[in-house]
Amino acid sequence: MAPSEKVIIIGAGVSGLVLAQILRQGGIPYEIYDRDDGTNWQGWAISLDRCLQSLYPLLPSDIQDPAQASPNYGSGKADGFWIVNGVTHDFLGVTENAPRGHPDSMIHANRDHFRKIFMQNIQIQFGKTFEKYEEGKDGVIEVFFTDGTSTKGTILVGADGSSSKVRQQLLNGFKASPSKYTSILGSVTVNEELCAKLLGQSNSGLLVADRDQKANCLVMDHNPDGTSLFCWVLAYKVAEYEKEQAWARTATPEALFEKAKERTAHWPEFMRDTVSKTGPEGMYRPFRLLETVLEKDELPKGRITLLGDAMHSMLPFRGMGANTGISGACLLGKSLLDGLKQGTSVDDILRVYEREWIPKSREVVLESRAAGAGDENHDLSGGRIENGGP
Structure with missing residues (x-):
């Protein structure tokens, strides 16, 4: 060239x-x-996991290791998630949690x-x-x-x-x-006790689902005072999905907060507590899933x-x-x-x-x-x- x-x-x-x-x-x-x-x-x-073996050999040596984008980088803990059934509250398993450098390791990165x-x-x-x-x-x-x-x-x-x-x-x-799913999302800072419940048997957070709705709740940063910042995204679908998505795009933070509490009322207590602690002030404008x-x-x-x-x-x-x-x-x-x-x-x-x-x-x-x-x-x-x- x-x-x-x-x-x-x-x-x-x-x-x-x-x-x-x-x-x-x-x-x-x-x-x-x-x-x-x-x-x-x-x-x-x-x-990130499936891309890492392709990515690392191609990177310049003068940038930081992408693994430093993980909230767990400083502690050396392996990234991974646990999965919960939203209806029965049963624990379904843990993803990877392989140590860094292992071929199956993951980077849960703060974007x-x-x-x-x-x-x-x-x-x-x-x-x-x-x-x-x-x-x-x-x-x-x-x-x-x-x-x-x-x-x-x-x-x-x-x-x-x-x-x-x-x-x-x-x-x-x-x-x-456009998909048939409507998204609701928020972020919240939690204390050590609730953080431990959200992390469960993992180090990065959880995935939870039941019929017609799925969610994740992921740690973004661990703070010096012992608290941790989590984000959560709930995606759900209803029969009149176009009407629901139009509502979400114009709804107030208070209305989005009430909807989130309603949709997660039957989920595990620590997830309900997390949504409740988010409050209207922690709600974000929903994005369209395409x-x-x-x-x-x-x-x-x-x-x-x-x-x-x-x-x-x-x-x-x-x-x-x-x-x-x-x-x-x-x-x-x-x-x-x-x-x-x-x-x-x-x-x-x-x-x-x-x-x-x-x-x-x-x-x-x-x-x-x-x-x-x-x-x-x-x-x-x-x-x-x-x-x-x-």
């Missing part, structure tokens, strides 16, 4: 940042843009901490909202932003989330499909491709969203590093990446959908109970 050529990444979420670090490590010129200012909330936590690690030594151009791109006959892609500026490159990667504007142009207006299922195994010919939720947004019921996004970034990054070194054409590199990753990621999206639809609470582990470490 000539010095004047570069990869343009739209979106500085988890997948876009990982790709940027891999390209930086490999000496491939890139630019990364994001519409936000770098401080906007992008969610609480991500759980904000994780992004800050992957922002190190990268110049992100914030406040740049993608408007459109144009492909020239010479293979150069010009990207235009809503502020009237533009940039040129040889490859365009749309890593701009489940509502990707790059994808909409590339696939003639394609949009992600699914992206690409039907074809290749994108249109050219030097534009997709990454992360732009390719495969999914329901958060198996802990596979970030895993899949980062694995895709590793595959795309390594394909570019190896392919360009060998003189393979950009078009061929991108098509090979897509033919491998679109069907794989589509399968994960559908498995996450099935976990949401099923009554088997073990599905929430994504197979980790059966395949976990010691």
Whole structure:
């Protein structure tokens, strides 16, 4: 790749940042843009395991270990979750809890901490909202932003989330499909006694479910005073789901709080206590759960491709969203590093990446959908109970 050529990444979420670090490590010129200012909330936590063996060998040596994004990093405790039946309150199992360095280890990462690690030594151009791109006959892609500026490159990667504007142009207006689930979410600081109950037989928190609703309650930080910050997300579905989602988007914090208490009234006491202690002041604006299922195994010919939720947004019921996004970034990054070194054409590199990753990621999206639809609470582990470490 000539010095004047570069990869343009739209979106500085988890997948876009990982790709940027891999390209930086490999000496491939890139630019990364994001519409936000770098401080906007992008969610609480991500759980990483399936992607780690691909990720670590590709990272630059001048950034922190991603494991430092875990609330348990300082204590050396292994990350993992326990699973509870919301109806019977039965304990169903523990995911992994393998020690760090073990092939089956997990990183339960505070998303904000994780992004800050992957922002190190990268110049992100914030406040740049993608408007459109144009492909020239010479293979150069010009990207235009809503502020009237533009940039040129040889490859365009749309890593701009489940509502990707790059994808909409590339696939003639394609949009992600809304799920039937409504989300309610909150955060709360708890004392040591309640923290111990929430952690149970794990170090990171719990997953709990019954028919038509699922939730997680995860530790985000352990504070010096002995308290701990937890986040929880409840996703539920009702027959008139469009009406329910419209209600949630405009409901007051007080109304969301009352709904959460109502939906969890039959759950274990420590979960009811956690929701109650959250109060209206701890409630967040619900987010829309979207699914992206690409039907074809290749994108249109050219030097534009997709990454992360732009390719495969999914329901958060198996802990596979970030895993899949980062694995895709590793595959795309390594394909570019190896392919360009060998003189393979950009078009061929991108098509090979897509033919491998679109069907794989589509399968994960559908498995996450099935976990949401099923009554088997073990599905929430994504197979980790059966395949976990010691």
